[in-house]
Amino acid sequence: MDYKYIEQLLERYWACETSVEEEQILRAFFRQKEVPAHLLPYKSLFAYEDAAADLHLGEDFDERILAQVERPSVKARRLPMRRRMMPLFKAAAVVAVMLSLGTVAQHSFDRSRQTDYNYDAYQDTYTDPQSAYGTVSEALQIVSESFQKSQVHDSDSVADTAPKQAVQ
């Protein structure tokens, strides 16, 4: 059998000129049982490389790695100030709504006690027109008296201050 090709390949192998495919051919050649005597020394070299390619990690390695890798990771999330204050804003909004609702409710309850400007709804309190007239004129008398009193008092105080200013 002609081993020229193999020898040639081997030469180029030592010179690092072989391609990956050609090295595969060499490897396959040295893998067979019968190798010519002059090439025999190299057999164990390639056999060693084959053996070195057959090293494996144990099966439990996968589980160990996956246990570390696939455990749920808790990631810290960066919250902007606005997001962080959101609950406070919400609470404040709720308080504001409650307050305004309260005010509105209070307002509507108070309305019953407020002055009614609808004169048509007024009801008569006196049956006798004469006594009603008397009461009204009495009331008006009191009002006019107090007006007069305050007028006199005002003109007095003006008269009190005017001469003082003149002196000064």
Next chain:
Amino acid sequence: MQAINFRNDILPLKDKLFRLALRITMNRAEAEDVVQETMLRVWGRRDEWEGMESVEAYCLTVCRNLAIDRSQLKESQNEELTESNANTPDSADPYSLCVRNEQMALIHRLISGLPEKQRTILQLRDVEGKSYKEIADIVGVSEEQVKVNLFRARQKIKQQYTEINDYGL
């Protein structure tokens, strides 16, 4: 582009990462730690997966850097050669699985004697079957540099290997 899934796309890389880490740290337990840390790092940057050219290359780069860090850290805390350490049984050797006979052990020793960069490149090329471009991406050097390093590594292995075989040195 299809979405990258950790379970389907990243996790299956574990053996590749493990072999690379093992090649650099030369300690099985350390290598396993490195792979685990690599996975977690890559997971931590899952938002950036979509923008990456190759997640695999990224994983390998991270793995290599972590492994180098580890081995440098380890170098400064080498164990003392005391009586108790000298008697540790051979079966605890992390490579006992792949080193099956004398020849294998010899090759393993030769490769372990290479500088880290050459070791890494040899591992990626001859064991994982990566192209020069991929290796350049992972290691972070030019394709030319990858070739130069690979050439030196292969030459050294070949030379030492034939010397020992021919003369029994």
